[in-house]
Each structure stands twice: as structure tokens, then as C-alpha cells.
Amino acid sequence: MSLKWNEIISPVIQHLPPSGIRRFFDLATEVSGIISLGVGEPDFVTPRLIRDSACYSLEKGYTMYTANAGLLELREEIASHLQEQYQVSYEPREEVLITVGTSEALDLALRAILCPGDEVLIPEPCYVSYSSCTIMAGGVPVPIRTTPDQHFQLTPEQVEAAITPRTKAIIMNYPNNPTGAIMRKAELEHIAALVRKHGLVVLSDEVYDKLTYEGTHTCFASLPDMKDHTILLNGFSKGYAMTGWRLGYVCGNREIIAAMTKIHQYTMLCAPITAQKAAIDALRYGKDEIATMVESYNQRRRLVVKGLSDIGLPCFEPKGAFYAFPSISHTGFTSEQFAERVLREAKVAVVPGNALGASGEGYIRISYASSTENLVEALDRIGTFLKAHV
Numbered sequence: 001m002s003l004k005w006n007e008i009i010s011p012v013i014q015h016l017p018p019s020g021i022r023r024f025f026d027l028a029t030e031v032s033g034i035i036s037l038g039v040g041e042p043d044f045v046t047p048r049l050i051r052d053s054a055c056y057s058l059e060k061g062y063t064m065y066t067a068n069a070g071l072l073e074l075r076e077e078i079a080s081h082l083q084e085q086y087q088v089s090y091e092p093r094e095e096v097l098i099t100v101g102t103s104e105a106l107d108l109a110l111r112a113i114l115c116p117g118d119e120v121l122i123p124e125p126c127y128v129s130y131s132s133c134t135i136m137a138g139g140v141p142v143p144i145r146t147t148p149d150q151h152f153q154l155t156p157e158q159v160e161a162a163i164t165p166r167t168k169a170i171i172m173n174y175p176n177n178p179t180g181a182i183m184r185k186a187e188l189e190h191i192a193a194l195v196r197k198h199g200l201v202v203l204s205d206e207v208y209d210k211l212t213y214e215g216t217h218t219c220f221a222s223l224p225d226m227k228d229h230t231i232l233l234n235g236f237s238k239g240y241a242m243t244g245w246r247l248g249y250v251c252g253n254r255e256i257i258a259a260m261t262k263i264h265q266y267t268m269l270c271a272p273i274t275a276q277k278a279a280i281d282a283l284r285y286g287k288d289e290i291a292t293m294v295e296s297y298n299q300r301r302r303l304v305v306k307g308l309s310d311i312g313l314p315c316f317e318p319k320g321a322f323y324a325f326p327s328i329s330h331t332g333f334t335s336e337q338f339a340e341r342v343l344r345e346a347k348v349a350v351v352p353g354n355a356l357g358a359s360g361e362g363y364i365r366i367s368y369a370s371s372t373e374n375l376v377e378a379l380d381r382i383g384t385f386l387k388a389h390v
């Protein structure tokens with residue numbers, strides 16, 4: 001007799017919605033001739049010098065586990081990078097942990113801090129994992145809706161209004177997936193004042209920090225007093241075009257890093273050594289390659305923003321990451337209807353905004369980490385679709 005898995009699988013997991021992005025990605029593979037602007041990953045292959053470094057480490061026989069916290073050499077390199085870039089100082093032995101992507105860092109942080117019922121403020125629209133990881137860690141996600149009028153930035157008034165005695169943390173993600181919003185130092189300082197006043201923890205997901213096109217990125221931990229309040233999450237996937245290497249890191253107060261290391265050592269043991277070895281050289285020698293990729297995304301950003309406006313889709317101007325988040329509410333379609341019909345009729349895969357939280361309804365996400373040729377053709381196809389239906 002077969003098992004009744006529906007009675008065995010935990011209700012928490014049963015009730016978790018599957019990622020709406022993956023659903024569209026799967027749908028896209030069923031239709032031929034698709035241009036996919038769906039998945040959020042660089043269209044660059046990892047720069048040669050980083051790949052060479054990985055090959056060399058394998059040749060030298062580096063194929064074993066590392067320390068749970070990661071190679072000390074890499075932690076030192078990360079600490080000096082953060083010092084140089086953002087003037088925030090972390091002690092490499094106790095305040096830096098190497099993880100399997102930013103994803104693991106996020107999961108560890110939530111699991112290490114949340115007790116059942118603790119609330120986490122999550123500005124929306126947002127990256128798909130925040131709410132689900134909060135739930136899996138026993139917490140309660142509290143979405144805060146951001147809109148183009150507020151440049152998709154979190155305001156102090158919204159934070160103040162959402163705080164309850166159960167509020168433990170805020171997840172901040174600037175540059176933002178999916179809106180491309182950034183927050184400047186002065187704006188972040190208003191949030192920091194509330195964080196200080198209410199004793200909150202900030203999970204600052206800065207995985208797109210390198211992809212900032214206007215001004216410079218402000219690391220939340222670099223604001224006065226904020227190093228102690230911040231769990232800084234970052235990784236190599238986006239800026240270094242290393243999504244498949246699965247390498248990230250987390251920095252913070254030594255007690256929280258020790259707590260997260262406990263979970264990490266029982267679940268992951270360590271991040272892959274080849275990726276760690278390559279990341280050391282990425283940090284040491286990868287600046288020029290990053291600058292070249294950023295410039296290329298920036299050109300495509302301009303092209304897409306203009307192209308969307310030309311075909312009649314109003315779009316907030318993204319200032320970071322590699323996404324555009326145009327409004328489709330005037331078309332009369334819901335986000336899902338729009339994405340599904342554009343996929344089937346125009347053969348362009350985009351992500352429906354509601355896959356990025358309820359606040360994303362009325363929008364679609366377009367990743368412009370795709371060739372200029374693809375982008376021009378995709379915009380043309382969406383334009384033709386709009387002419388036929390709107």
C-alpha cells in the first residue's frame with residue numbers, strides 16, 4: 001500500500017505556494033521560438049580569469065571540504081573588499097561566513113533569529129524567497145506595499161505603521177529585484193533611525209550592489225550604529241556572473257554569525273571549495289570585468305526603458321539590478337493573463353508581477369540581462385501584441 005504523502009508532508013510546506021517564476025520558466029520551455037526575459041541571471045559567462053582560477057585550483061588538487069565558515073583567505077578578502085568599498089569593517093574569523101549562495105545566507109539568518117510568530121517586515125514587490133523562507137523559519141511575513149510614486153522605496157512612515165510588539169526584522173533589498181529601485185544614503189538613514197529606536201534587525205540583501213547605475217551604493221551596515229543591527233547578505237551570482245557556482249556570504253555581529261554557522265555546519269558543512277577559490281581571484285582581480293558588464297547592462301537598461309515607453313508600457317526608471325517593472329494595469333489583463341498571453345501569442349517570456357508578492361499585481365518583470373538583439377525583438381513583439389489587444 002502506498003503512503004499517504006499528503007498526510008505526511010508538513011502542512012507548512014503543503015501550503016507554501018510554488019515559485020511563480022519557475023512556473024513561467026517551465027511554461028516557456030514548452031513553447032518554441034521563445035525569447036526569455038524571465039529568469040533573473042546575467043547573460044554573461046563568468047569572466048575568464050575567474051574560470052581559470054577555478055581550473056587551476058582543481059589542477060592543484062583542491063577538492064576537499066573547507067572550514068565550515070569557509071576559506072579564511074576568502075573571508076579576509078571579503079572583509080577587505082567591504083572595508084575598501086563601503087568603509088565597514090568586519091573581523092574575518094568571527095564576523096564573516098561563506099554560504100551556498102545569498103539564498104543560504106538568507107535562510108540561515110531567518111532560521112537563526114525567528115521564534116514562532118515573530119514578524120518580518122518585507123517591502124513588496126520583492127524577491128520570491130523572502131516570504132516563503134520567513135514562513136519556513138516559523139515567522140510571519142508582513143508585506144509593505146511600495147509603489148512607483150514612492151520610487152518603490154520603503155518609507156519610514158510605512159515602517160512605523162507596520163511595527164508591532166512582534167516585529168523582529170526588516171528585509172531590505174536595494175538595488176531591488178524586481179523594480180530596480182535603489183535607496184540613497186539619506187533615505188536609508190531615515191529607516192536606520194527607526195531600526196535604532198525599535199531595536200530591529202535588518203537583513204540587508206545587497207546581492208545587486210555592484211549593479212548600481214546612478215550614484216554609488218550605500219551598504220546599510222555602513223550607516224552610523226547599523227553594523228550591529230545588520231545581517232549583510234551578499235554573493236557572487238549577479239555582479240560576478242557566477243549564478244551556477246552557488247557562492248554567497250553573510251557578515252554581522254559575531255554572535256549571530258556563530259548561530260548561523262551552527263545551522264550551516266549541520267546542513268551544508270561548507271560551500272564548494274572550487275567556487276571559494278575562484279571567488280578569491282574574482283575579488284582580487286575582477287574589477288575591470290565587472291565594470292564592463294555593468295556598462296553593458298546600463299546600455300540595455302536605457303534601451304529597454306525607452307522601448308517600453310515607445311510601445312506604451314509606463315515604466316518606473318530602474319536605477320539598479322537588471323530588471324524593468326512596467327505597469328500593465330491599463331491593458332485590462334491581470335499580470336498572469338498578460339504574461340501567459342504574451343508567452344503564447346508573442347513568444348516572449350516575462351514574469352507576472354504577482355509572482356513577486358501581491359503588491360506586484362498590475363506589473364510584469366522583464367529581465368534585460370539578454371542580448372540587445374533579443375531585447376529589440378521582444379519589445380517589438382510585445383508592441384504588436386499590445387496593438388492587437390489594447
Ligand SMILES: Cc1ncc(COP(=O)(O)O)c(C=O)c1O
Binds near residue numbers: 040101235
Ligand atoms: C534579491 C535576490 N536575493 C538573492 C538571490 C539569490 O542569489 P544567490 O544566487 O546568491 O543565491 C536573488 C536571485 O535572483 C535575488 O534576486
